[in-house]
Amino acid sequence: MLSAAVNSLKHAVPRCAVSSRLKHTLPDLPYDYNALEPTISADIMQLHHSKHHATYVNNLNVAEEKLAEARATGDVSTEIALGSALIFNGGGHINHSIFWQNLSPNGGGEPTGELMSAIQRDFGSFENMKKTLSASTVAVQGSGWGWLGYNKAAGKLQIATCANQDPLEATKGLVPMFGIDVWEHAYYLQYKNVRPDYVNAIWNVANWADITERFNKARQ
Incomplete structure (x- = not known):
C-alpha cells in the first residue's frame, strides 16, 4: 500500500x-482570502x-x-x-x-443534473448524503478528511474518511469529488472545538460546479 x-x-x-x-x-x-466569509x-x-x-x-x-x-x-x-x-x-x-x-463564494445549495441523479441513486437523497458525509467527517479521530469520492470499478459514489493527509485516491482507490478538511487549523480560530458547526457550515460554500466537473471526468 x-x-x-x-x-x-x-x-x-x-x-x-x-x-x-x-x-x-x-x-x-x-x-480572495475573505471571499468565503462568514463561513x-x-x-x-x-x-x-x-x-x-x-x-x-x-x-x-x-x-x-x-x-x-x-x-x-x-x-x-x-x-x-x-x-x-x-x-x-x-x-x-x-x-x-x-x-x-x-469551495466558492458563490457555492451552496444543491447539485443538479447527473450528479444529483447519482447522489439520489447511491444515497437515497441529497440530504441523506449530506448527513452521512457530515457525520463521518465529524467523527474523524484526531486530524484528517471526510470525502465524497467516486468508485470507478463500481461506478458509484462513496463516502470515506482519511487520517492525517492520506490522499483519497492513492490510499482508498476513490477519485476525490468533495473533501472536508477537519484538521484544527482549518477551523479552530473561528469555530474553536465545535467541529460539527464548521462541518455543517461548509456546505454553504460547496462549489457544485467544480464537484460536478470532477464527477464527469471520473466517469470518462
Whole structure:
C-alpha cells in the first residue's frame, strides 16, 4: 500500500519547471482570502493557504530531492524511509489543491443534473448524503478528511474518511469529488472545538460546479 501510494503521488500533484528539476508550487486561490466569509474567516484562509499548504509544498520538494539523491546512489533504505514524508506532504498538497477548488463564494445549495441523479441513486437523497458525509467527517479521530469520492470499478459514489493527509485516491482507490478538511487549523480560530458547526457550515460554500466537473471526468 505504501509503495502504491508513493507511486500515485508522483503523478497526481501539480508541477511547474524550476531549474534542473520539476518542483511543486503553491497554487493561487481562485478567490480572495475573505471571499468565503462568514463561513470561513479571512484569517483562517490566509493561514491555511499561505502557511500550512505552503509548508506541505516545501516539505514535499525537500523529500523528493532526498529521494532523487537516494535513487542516484542506490540507497534503497533511504528511499523506503522517505515514503511516509512523501505521503504526508504529497497528500497535503493534493488534498488542499482540491479543497480550495471545492469551495466558492458563490457555492451552496444543491447539485443538479447527473450528479444529483447519482447522489439520489447511491444515497437515497441529497440530504441523506449530506448527513452521512457530515457525520463521518465529524467523527474523524484526531486530524484528517471526510470525502465524497467516486468508485470507478463500481461506478458509484462513496463516502470515506482519511487520517492525517492520506490522499483519497492513492490510499482508498476513490477519485476525490468533495473533501472536508477537519484538521484544527482549518477551523479552530473561528469555530474553536465545535467541529460539527464548521462541518455543517461548509456546505454553504460547496462549489457544485467544480464537484460536478470532477464527477464527469471520473466517469470518462
